[in-house]
Amino acid sequence: xxxxxxxxxxxxxxxxxxxxxxxxxxxxxxxxxxxxxxxxxxxxxxxxxxxxxxxxxxxxxxxxxxxxxxxxxxxxxxxxxxxxxxxxxxxxxxxxxxxxxxxxxxxxxxxxxxxxxxxxxxxxxxxxxxxxxxxxxxxxxxxxxxxxxxxxxxxxxxxxxxxxxxxxxxxxxxxxxxxxxxxxxxxxxxxxxxxxxxxxxxxxxxxxxxxxxxxxxxxxxxxxxxxxxxxxxxxxxxxxxxxxxxxxxxxxxxxxxxxxxxxxxxxxxxxxxxxxxxxxxxxxxxxxxxxxxxxxxxxxxxxxxxxxxxxxxxxxxxxxxxxxxxxxxxxxxxxxxxxxxxxxxxxxxx
Amino acid sequence: xxxxxxxxxxxxxxxxxxxxxxxxxxxxxxxxxxxxxxxxxxxxxxxxxxxxxxxxxxxxxxxxxxxxxxxxxxxxxxxxxxxxxxxxxxxxxxxxxxxxxxxxxxxxxxxxxxxxxxxxxxxxxxxxxxxxxxxxxxxxxxxxxxxxxxxxxxxxxxxxxxxxxxxxxxxxxxxxxxxxxxxxxxxxxxxxxxxxxxxxxxxxxxxxxxxxxxxxxxxxxxxxxxxxxxxxxxxxxxxxxxxxxxxxxxxxxxxxxxxxxxxxxxxxxxxxxxxxxxxxxxxxxxxxxxxxxx
Numbered sequence: 001x002x003x004x005x006x007x008x009x010x011x012x013x014x015x016x017x018x019x020x021x022x023x024x025x026x027x028x029x030x031x032x033x034x035x036x037x038x039x040x041x042x043x044x045x046x047x048x049x050x051x052x053x054x055x056x057x058x059x060x061x062x063x064x065x066x067x068x069x070x071x072x073x074x075x076x077x078x079x080x081x082x083x084x085x086x087x088x089x090x091x092x093x094x095x096x097x098x099x100x101x102x103x104x105x106x107x108x109x110x111x112x113x114x115x116x117x118x119x120x121x122x123x124x125x126x127x128x129x130x131x132x133x134x135x136x137x138x139x140x141x142x143x144x145x146x147x148x149x150x151x152x153x154x155x156x157x158x159x160x161x162x163x164x165x166x167x168x169x170x171x172x173x174x175x176x177x178x179x180x181x182x183x184x185x186x187x188x189x190x191x192x193x194x195x196x197x198x199x200x201x202x203x204x205x206x207x208x209x210x211x212x213x214x215x216x217x218x219x220x221x222x223x224x225x226x227x228x229x230x231x232x233x234x235x236x237x238x239x240x241x242x243x244x245x246x247x248x249x250x251x252x253x254x255x256x257x258x259x260x261x262x263x264x265x266x267x268x269x270x271x272x273x274x275x276x277x278x279x280x281x282x283x284x285x286x287x288x289x290x291x292x293x294x295x296x297x298x299x300x301x302x303x304x305x306x307x308x309x310x311x312x313x314x315x316x317x318x319x320x321x322x323x324x325x326x327x328x329x330x331x332x333x334x335x336x337x338x339x340x341x342x343x344x345x346x347x348x349x350x
Numbered sequence: 351x352x353x354x355x356x357x358x359x360x361x362x363x364x365x366x367x368x369x370x371x372x373x374x375x376x377x378x379x380x381x382x383x384x385x386x387x388x389x390x391x392x393x394x395x396x397x398x399x400x401x402x403x404x405x406x407x408x409x410x411x412x413x414x415x416x417x418x419x420x421x422x423x424x425x426x427x428x429x430x431x432x433x434x435x436x437x438x439x440x441x442x443x444x445x446x447x448x449x450x451x452x453x454x455x456x457x458x459x460x461x462x463x464x465x466x467x468x469x470x471x472x473x474x475x476x477x478x479x480x481x482x483x484x485x486x487x488x489x490x491x492x493x494x495x496x497x498x499x500x501x502x503x504x505x506x507x508x509x510x511x512x513x514x515x516x517x518x519x520x521x522x523x524x525x526x527x528x529x530x531x532x533x534x535x536x537x538x539x540x541x542x543x544x545x546x547x548x549x550x551x552x553x554x555x556x557x558x559x560x561x562x563x564x565x566x567x568x569x570x571x572x573x574x575x576x577x578x579x580x581x582x583x584x585x586x587x588x589x590x591x592x593x594x595x596x597x598x599x600x601x602x603x604x605x606x607x608x609x610x611x612x613x614x615x616x617x618x619x620x621x622x623x624x625x626x627x628x629x630x631x632x633x634x635x636x637x638x639x640x641x642x643x644x
Contacts, residue, residue: 126630128625128629137385138385139629141625142621153615257427305454306448309448
């Protein structure tokens with residue numbers, strides 16, 4: 001009896017401490033993010049960061065949300081989808097109509113966009129996620145085009161002219177909260193048992209099914225979550241740009257999102273952050289430098305993409321992540337290596 | 351009734367262009383299991399090269415067509431050698447992204463100021479337009495020429511693939527690349543040849559479209575490219591007669607749905623057909639079932 005008591009006590013204490021540590025971790029992350037936000041707002045108020053930079057930062061955040069969702073489908077589940085921009089357009093149109101035609105508050109409109117994108121993902125995902133590889137890519141591509149053409153032909157949403165005069169209520173705070181939430185959701189999902197199941201589908205779908213994993217179910221989960229995030233990004237984009245039209249969510253936008261994910265590394269959340277930031281910020285910061293870059297921006301992008309695929313197909317980070325733990329580990333290892341080298345040098349000297 | 355017949359004639363003409371592009375998609379997929387997204391831009395480059403030959407060099411129709419075909423064949427081979435060959439053994443996603451990158455490169459290169467610029471251009475009238483009236487149907491000589499060229503090229507390609515030694519090497523490579531290499535077939539040459547043939551056919555399609563609907567712009571390849579890709583999937587990707595059939599079917603579906611259903615939604619109808627086919631019979635109408643072995 002005593003033993004059992006002891007064990008249960010131990011278990012209790014460990015689980016408690018676990019909760020405590022994750023809880024404190026969340027607290028610390030929230031506080032750090034809040035501090036960063038306050039610091040940035042301080043800089044904005046002082047005029048050190050202009051509206052232009054703030055606008056670019058918002059843009060990075062918005063596309064980062066969509067790219068994170070895409071990374072869940074493309075990088076972690078290994079399902080090649082080329083219609084991600086279509087879900088962005090659903091979110092954008094859904095929320096824009098809510099705020100403009102029904103005078104809904106902004107957060108509810110965003111929620112409507114997310115739910116619409118999620119429902120559509122569930123409807124389209126159920127039949128097409130059984131397809132594999134290239135066929136899935138083609139199917140999602142076709143789906144993206146269908147969504148575009150249908151929106152172009154519905155007069156209620158403005159047809160090819162799009163919707164203009166959407167209230168510009170996307171603030172930097174909302175974007176930051178959105179990014180943090182999406183990042184946290186994905187990180188927790190990936191480190192849960194469901195996340196392991198999702199990643200096992202990427203590695204080998206047949207083997208995963210043989211291990212008793214319901215691959216369709218987990219593919220659906222990943223597809224719906226990823227697409228809902230695209231819906232959120234679309235809603236934010238609509239209220240950031242104040243104008244949307246079907247052409248702004250065309251096939252090329254899907255490719256752009258894929259580029260962000262691939263540059264950072266498929267299967268790495270922090271890689272997506274880096275990839276998106278670089279690819280959105282680089283053209284903006286080089287715009288002032290030279291006219292050549294501005295005119296041939298997409299050409300340079302494309303050349304970069306092809307070179308990158310040839311020389312470093314796994315992206316900047318591969319599947320690794322940048323976390324506080326990893327950084328500490330890296331520095332510790334680095335320190336050890338350098339001391340080892342010194343010891344070896346001394347030995348060689350003897 | 352007469353509109354229906356007229357639309358069928360127009361649809362077959364459009365479909366023959368789609369078929370020419372679709373053959374390139376299907377041949378490349380058959381050999382290296384790759385969806386070559388850059389293919390639709392080779393079609394666009396072909397149209398521009400035909401324009402260049404006809405205006406700047408002042409060549410006639412047939413010489414411009416041959417000029418465009420040969421240059422595009424070389425371009426297709428070069429693209430394969432530079433961008434795709436180093437990646438032949440890497441995962442599918444990597445290759446797909448590379449082809450998209452190539453697509454963007456070609457499109458924006460032509461769009462650049464020192465090449466053609468972003469404006470639309472009008473293809474010169476290389477052959478004067480003559481319209482024939484047969485009963486209630488009107489056919490122009492250009493449509494007849496386009497159809498004739500398509501049929502000649504398709505027959506020639508079928509002969510090449512099915513009756514010659516090179517064709518046998520191509521079929522062997524598409525059946526099993528490694529085994530074909532062990533039998534002494536030069537795989538690299540076969541793959542280059544496939545890209546060259548596909549690109550030459552796409553260039554032909556480009557020149558024919560330039561002649562039939564004389565408007566050229568750098569983004570002109572995207573929609574026909576997607577549609578002929580749908581055509582290739584419809585007929586069963588990897589099967590050349592399937593691509594020809596699929597192209598004709600797509601042309602007919604597009605023109606008929608434009609007239610009888612809705613002109614705006616005809617693209618959506620084309621892609622819905624794609625999705626339905628993929629869900630019901632992913633291997634296409636002419637395809638055989640392929641079991642995955644563990």
